[in-house]
Amino acid sequence: MVDVNLEIENTSSIMPPPDGISPQNEGKRVKRKEILNLLNFVNFREGTIFANFRQLKYDQTLSLQAFPLPCKDQTLECRWMQPGIKKQHLENYAFDSFLLSNGHDLFRVKAEVTHLDENGIIFKIPDFGHEKSLRKIKRHECESVDASILQNGVLLSGNLADFNAVSCRVGLTGTSASSMVWINPDVPVVLNLEKDGRSLFSGNCLITRSDMADARGIIVLAPNFNNLRRFTAREVRNHRHCLAPAPNVSFLHPLTGKRVYLQATDISSSGFATEEFLHSSMLLPGLMIPELSVSIGNHFVLNCLAQVLYRNVIHSGSGEALVQCGVVFLDMPIEDQASLSALLHQNADKRMRVCNQVDMEELWRFFFESGFIYPSKYLSIQAYKEEFKKTYEKLYLKSPAIARHFIFQDRGVLFGHMSMIRSNAKTWMIHHHAAARSGYGLAGVAVLDHIGQYILGFYLHPSTHMNYIMCYYRDENHFPSRVFGGVVRDMANPKASSVDTFAYTHLADLAPPIATSQPQTVPVASQVLPAGREDLLELRQAYELLSGGLCLDALNLTPDLFSENPLNEEYRRHGFVRDRQVFALKRDGVLAAIIIVSISDLGLNLSNLTNCFHVFVVDQENLVAAELAAALRGLANHFSGEEMPVLVYPSAFLSLRSIPHEKEYNLWVVNMRFSDIYFRSIDTTFKRDIHGRNDSKRAGD
Numbered sequence: 001m002v003d004v005n006l007e008i009e010n011t012s013s014i015m016p017p018p019d020g021i022s023p024q025n026e027g028k029r030v031k032r033k034e035i036l037n038l039l040n041f042v043n044f045r046e047g048t049i050f051a052n053f054r055q056l057k058y059d060q061t062l063s064l065q066a067f068p069l070p071c072k073d074q075t076l077e078c079r080w081m082q083p084g085i086k087k088q089h090l091e092n093y094a095f096d097s098f099l100l101s102n103g104h105d106l107f108r109v110k111a112e113v114t115h116l117d118e119n120g121i122i123f124k125i126p127d128f129g130h131e132k133s134l135r136k137i138k139r140h141e142c143e144s145v146d147a148s149i150l151q152n153g154v155l156l157s158g159n160l161a162d163f164n165a166v167s168c169r170v171g172l173t174g175t176s177a178s179s180m181v182w183i184n185p186d187v188p189v190v191l192n193l194e195k196d197g198r199s200l201f202s203g204n205c206l207i208t209r210s211d212m213a214d215a216r217g218i219i220v221l222a223p224n225f226n227n228l229r230r231f232t233a234r235e236v237r238n239h240r241h242c243l244a245p246a247p248n249v250s251f252l253h254p255l256t257g258k259r260v261y262l263q264a265t266d267i268s269s270s271g272f273a274t275e276e277f278l279h280s281s282m283l284l285p286g287l288m289i290p291e292l293s294v295s296i297g298n299h300f301v302l303n304c305l306a307q308v309l310y311r312n313v314i315h316s317g318s319g320e321a322l323v324q325c326g327v328v329f330l331d332m333p334i335e336d337q338a339s340l341s342a343l344l345h346q347n348a349d350k351r352m353r354v355c356n357q358v359d360m361e362e363l364w365r366f367f368f369e370s371g372f373i374y375p376s377k378y379l380s381i382q383a384y385k386e387e388f389k390k391t392y393e394k395l396y397l398k399s400p401a402i403a404r405h406f407i408f409q410d411r412g413v414l415f416g417h418m419s420m421i422r423s424n425a426k427t428w429m430i431h432h433h434a435a436a437r438s439g440y441g442l443a444g445v446a447v448l449d450h451i452g453q454y455i456l457g458f459y460l461h462p463s464t465h466m467n468y469i470m471c472y473y474r475d476e477n478h479f480p481s482r483v484f485g486g487v488v489r490d491m492a493n494p495k496a497s498s499v500d501t502f503a504y505t506h507l508a509d510l511a512p513p514i515a516t517s518q519p520q521t522v523p524v525a526s527q528v529l530p531a532g533r534e535d536l537l538e539l540r541q542a543y544e545l546l547s548g549g550l551c552l553d554a555l556n557l558t559p560d561l562f563s564e565n566p567l568n569e570e571y572r573r574h575g576f577v578r579d580r581q582v583f584a585l586k587r588d589g590v591l592a593a594i595i596i597v598s599i600s601d602l603g604l605n606l607s608n609l610t611n612c613f614h615v616f617v618v619d620q621e622n623l624v625a626a627e628l629a630a631a632l633r634g635l636a637n638h639f640s641g642e643e644m645p646v647l648v649y650p651s652a653f654l655s656l657r658s659i660p661h662e663k664e665y666n667l668w669v670v671n672m673r674f675s676d677i678y679f680r681s682i683d684t685t686f687k688r689d690i691h692g693r694n695d696s697k698r699a700g701d
Contacts, residue, residue, distance in 0.1 A: 027108075027132030032074065035109055035129045039068045039076060042100055048081055049100040051121055053093035062093055066121060068100075076111070079120040086118055098123065107131050137164040138280050142255045144195060149219065151189040154182045158217070160193055163255060165281040165311060165323065167208060167222045168193075177217035180210060191221055193255070200254045203228070203286045227310030228286055230328050231460060236679035238268040238457050241347050247301065249274060249327075251292040253282055264294065269340055269457025271309070271328040278321035283308045289327070294340075302340050304332035331461045334401045341457070345406075345450050351415075352450050353407040355399040360389075363396060366414040372434035377606065388603035391576075395419075395604075400574035402567075405432075406451050408443040416443030418451050422570075423610060425562035426467035427554045427669075428455075431605055433480065444479060452682055459672045465567075468554040470669040472609050483685050484668040490681035496674040498549025503651035505661040507613070507636060510629045510646055510654075527586045528631050531594055533559050535584040539594045542618045546650055550669035555614065557582065557594065577601050578610075581639075585623075585631045592619040593628060597639050609665070612645040617653045625657045 042049060046067075053062040064085065066078035097110045108130050111123035145160040147170045156179055158172040168191065172180065183189065185207040193201040205221035212218070247264040249272065260282060264272035272294070276283060285308055292306040309326040316322055332340075338355040345352040367373045373381075381388060395403050401422075408416030415436040423429035430451065435444030459466040473480035484499070491497040537559040543552055556562055564580050571578035579599040585592045596614040604610045613632055617623055636644060647665065648654055654661050670678050 027130040029128045030107060030131050032125055032127050032129075035107065035125060036071055036073075038100055038102055038107060039071055041102065043068050043070055047101075049078065049098050051078070051098045052096045053090060054096045055093050057092060061096070062090075063099075066098075071125075074125045075114070076123040076125055077120065078123070080118075087116055090116070105131055137166060137278060139164050139169075140253075140256050140282060143257060145200070145255055146194045148192045148194075149183070149189050149221070150192070151183055151187060154179065156180065156183065156217075156219070158219075160255065161218075163284065165276075165284055167220055168205070168284075170219045170221065172217035172219065177212065180212075180217045180219070183207070183210070183219075185210060188224060189221065191223075195254060198254075198288075198290060200288050201284065201286050223285060226285055226312065227326075230307060230309060230330075236456065236676055236683070238270045238453060239344075239348060240266045240268045240273075241344050242266045243296070243343070243347060245297060247272070248295045248297075249292065250295075251289050251306075254288065254290060255284075256282070265324075267294075267344070269329075269337070269344060269453070271306070271326060273324060273326050275314075276323045276325065278313060278323050281311075281323040281325075283311060283323070283325040283327075285309065285311045285325075292327070296343070301343060302332055302336035304336065305330045329461070331463050332458075334458075334463055337454075337458050337461070337464070338399060338404065341454050345453065349446065349450075351408055351410045352446070353409055354450070354454070355404055356407065357399075358396040358405075358407065359412070360393060360396065362412070362414055363392070363417075366417065366436070367434065370417075370434045370436050372417075372432070373606065381603070381606065384602050387601070388606075391601045391603035394575055398574070400576070402571055402574055402576065404428075404451075404454065406447045406454070408435075408446050416447040418444075418447040420451065420469075421604065421610070422465060422567065423470070424468075424554065424556045425564055425567055426465050426556065428466050428469055429605075429610075430469060430471040431609075435479075448483065448682070452679060455672070456675065456679065459675065467672060468550060468669055469672065470554045470667060472607070472665045472667055474663060474665060480668070481666075483682065485666075486685050487670060487678055487681045488668065490684070491670075491674060491677050493674070494547065494549040495671065496677060497668070497670040498547065498551065499666050499668050500547050500549055500551045500649060501651045502614075502647040502649050502665050502667060503654045503661040504663045504665050505646050505648065505654065505659070507629065507632050507644065507646055509661070510625060510632065510659065525588055526592070526627055526631065528583050528595070528634060529586065531582040531584040535591055535594060536561065536582075538591050539616055539618055543616070550671055551649070551667055553671075554667075554669040555596065557596070557616070571600075576604070579639075583631075583635065585628065587619070587622065587627070590619065590622075592623045593617045593631075595631065595635065597635055599639055607665075608645050609647070612647055615646060615648045617648065617650065620650070620653055620656065623653075625654075625659055 048065045048067050050063045051066050053064070055062065065081040067081055069077045069079070095113045097108050100107050109125065111125050113121060114124050115122040139162045141162045142160040147158050147160045149156040149170065156172055156176040157174065158170045158176055161169045161171045163169065188204045188206055191201065191203060191205045192199065203223050203225065206224045207219060208222050209220040210218065242265070247267055249262045249264055251260055252258070253260050262274045262276065264274055266273050287308045289306040291303060293303050294301045306327050306329055309328050312324045314322050314324050342354040342356060345354045394400065396405060403419060403421045405417070405419040407414060418430065418433045420428045420430045433444065433448070455466065455469060458464045471480060471484055473484065475481055488497045488499050536557060539557065540552060540559060552558055556564065568578050577600055581597045583595045583597065585595060594616040598610055598612055598614065600610040602608070602611060615628065632646065651664050
C-alpha cells in the first residue's frame with residue numbers, strides 16, 4: 001500500500017487490481033438484478049464496497065470505502081466511510097468501477113457516476129457487472145489473536161491479521177518490526193498463535209513475503225506441512241463409520257470467532273473426516289478447536305477439545321476442488337464418550353448396547369441363568385440382596401461416569417455382558433463378564449471386543465484417567481485365563497502387562513478372635529499408622545524383588561501416589577460411596593505390611609473386591625498372623641466391620657502360616673502405553689475363538 005496525498009489523513013490508499021482481474025479478463029457476467037441483491041446483502045450485514053478511481057497522470061488506482069444504501073432500481077447511493085473527502089481532491093482522478101463481495105467472490109461493476117460530493121457518491125448501475133474470484137482461497141479476517149514468530153533465538157511478536165488454510169498474515173507490534181532484519185527469509189520459523197492465553201496453533205512455517213507498511217512489519221507465512229502426527233503411530237486403530245444421516249459438526253472458529261458448520265464424512269471414537277470447498281477452506285493443519293460439537297439430526301452427541309490433523313486437496317466427480325480434513329478428538333467428557341460409543345458400537349453391530357438403560361429383571365435373570373451368580377456366590381450376597389438391587393439400579397439406569405457397561409442383546413434377550421468401573425485414580429477395572437450358555441456362542445467375545453474398542457478410542461483422553469486396565473480372575477475361569485494370561489505371555493514384559501496372585505479370605509478366617517469382652521488391639525510392639533512415602537518406597541522395593549509387575553501402579557501405591565480425593569468426590573456426585581485409606585503396619589518401627597482399606601457400595605463388585613482389605617506383606621518372616629488379624633480388626637471396627645474380604649499378597653504368606661483360604665484371585669494389569677501389543681494379542685485370541693472355539697461358559701467375576 002502507498003499513501004496518496006489528498007491533503008487529508010487516512011482517507012485513501014493505492015491498491016493494485018485484485019489478482020486475476022484486468023480489462024482482458026473480466027470474468028462471468030452478472031445481471032443488474034443480482035447486483036442489486038448483492039448490494040442489499042452488503043447493506044444488511046453493515047458491509048462496504050470500494051469505489052476505484054484511476055489517476056490520469058500516473059495510472060495509479062485510488063480505492064475509497066463506501067457504505068451502500070438500500071436500492072431497488074438502477075440508482076445506487078453510497079456514503080463515504082472516511083471523513084474529509086472533498087470533490088476537488090479527485091479532480092485528477094477518473095472513476096473506474098466499484099467492487100463488492102459476497103464473502104466468497106468479488107464483483108466489479110463499471111457504473112456511471114451521477115453525483116459526487118463530500119458526503120458520498122451516486123451511481124447508475126449498468127445492465128451487467130462481472131464476477132471474478134478475488135483469490136483462489138479466501139482470506140479470513142482475525143481478531144485478538146496473538147502471534148509470535150521464533151527463529152534461532154529471535155522472537156517477533158504481533159497479531160494475526162488474516163489467514164486461509166495455506167497461509168497466515170502477521171502484523172508485527174512494538175520493536176518487533178525493526179527486528180525483522182534479523183530474520184532469514186530462507187530459513188523456516190516457528191509460528192505460535194494464542195488467544196486469551198490458550199494455544200491455538202504451533203508449527204513450522206516458511207516465509208513467503210515480508211515488508212513494512214505504515215511503520216509496521218508484515219510477514220506472510222505458509223505452514224510447511226499438510227499433516228501432523230498427534231500420537232505415536234498405532235498398529236491397531238478404531239473402526240471408522242459412515243453414518244446416515246451424516247453427523248453435523250459445529251464450532252466457533254478459534255481464529256475468526258465465527259461459527260463453522262460442517263458434516264463428518266466418516267467418524268470413529270478417535271475423530272472424524274470432513275470436507276470443505278477449496279476456495280473457502282478454514283481448517284489449518286495443527287489448529288486447536290477448544291469446543292467442537294457433534295450432533296445427529298437435532299440430537300446432541302458430544303462436545304470436545306479437538307485438533308486438525310491433516311488437509312488434502314481432492315476433486316469431486318464434477319471437478320470441484322475440495323479439501324478433505326481429518327480432525328482428532330483430544331478430550332471429551334466421559335458422559336459424551338458413552339453417547340458416541342453407543343452410536344458407533346450399535347452401528348457396527350445392532351445387537352450391541354453401550355451404557356444403555358437395562359431391564360433390571362432381565363439383567364438379574366441373565367446373571368443367574370448364565371451361571372455368573374452361582375450358588376456359593378449367591379449365598380454370600382443374599383443377605384444383602386436389597387442393597388445389591390439398589391446399587392445396580394443406579395449403575396444400569398443412570399449410567400454414571402464412574403462405570404461403563406456393554407451388553408450383547410437381541411430382541412430384548414441378553415446374551416453377553418461386560419462392565420468396568422474406575423477403580424483408582426488412573427485405573428479402570430474390567431469385571432462382571434458373563435455370556436449365555438446357549439444362543440450366541442461368541443457373545444462373550446463380542447462384548448470383550450467392544451469394550452476394547454471403547455478403551456482404544458478414549459484411553460488417551462485426560463478426562464478418562466485410563467493409564468491402566470486391570471481385572472481380577474481365578475484360574476478356573478478359563479476365558480479370562482486364556483485371554484488375559486495370553487496377553488501377559490505375548491507381551492513378555494512385566495512393565496507392559498503382569499499378573500499377581502492374591503489369597504482371598506475373610507477376617508474371621510484369618511485368625512479366630514480371642515474370647516474376651518475387651519476390644520481387640522494390636523500388640524504393644526506393633527503400630528498401625530497412615531502410610532508415608534518411605535513406607536511405600538520400601539513396599540516398592542519388596543514388590544520389585546517378588547514380581548516387578550504393575551500391581552502397585554494400578555492400585556496407586558507408588559511412593560508419589562496420585563490423590564484419590566477427586567475420585568471419591570466423583571463417586572459421591574453420582575450417589576455412590578467410595579473411600580480409601582492406606583496404612584502401614586509396623587513392628588518395633590520396622591515395616592511389616594501395607595494395608596489398603598477400600599470402602600464402596602455393596603454390590604459395586606459382586607465379589608466385593610472394591611469393598612475389602614488389600615494386604616501387602618513386606619516382612620514375611622516375622623509377621624505373625626494374629627498380629628495382622630488384630631491390626632485388621634482394629635481398622636474394621638473403624639470402617640465397615642468384619643465381613644470385608646481380605647486379599648493378601650503374596651498369596652504364599654497364608655500357606656507359610658498354615659492358614660487356609662477360600663480361593664485365589666489373579667490381578668491382571670496392562671499399561672495402556674503398550675496398547676498395540678495388547679490389542680494384537682486379544683485379536684489373536686479372538687481369531688482362535690472364531691475358528692472353532694465356542695466360549696459360552698461363565699467367565700466369572
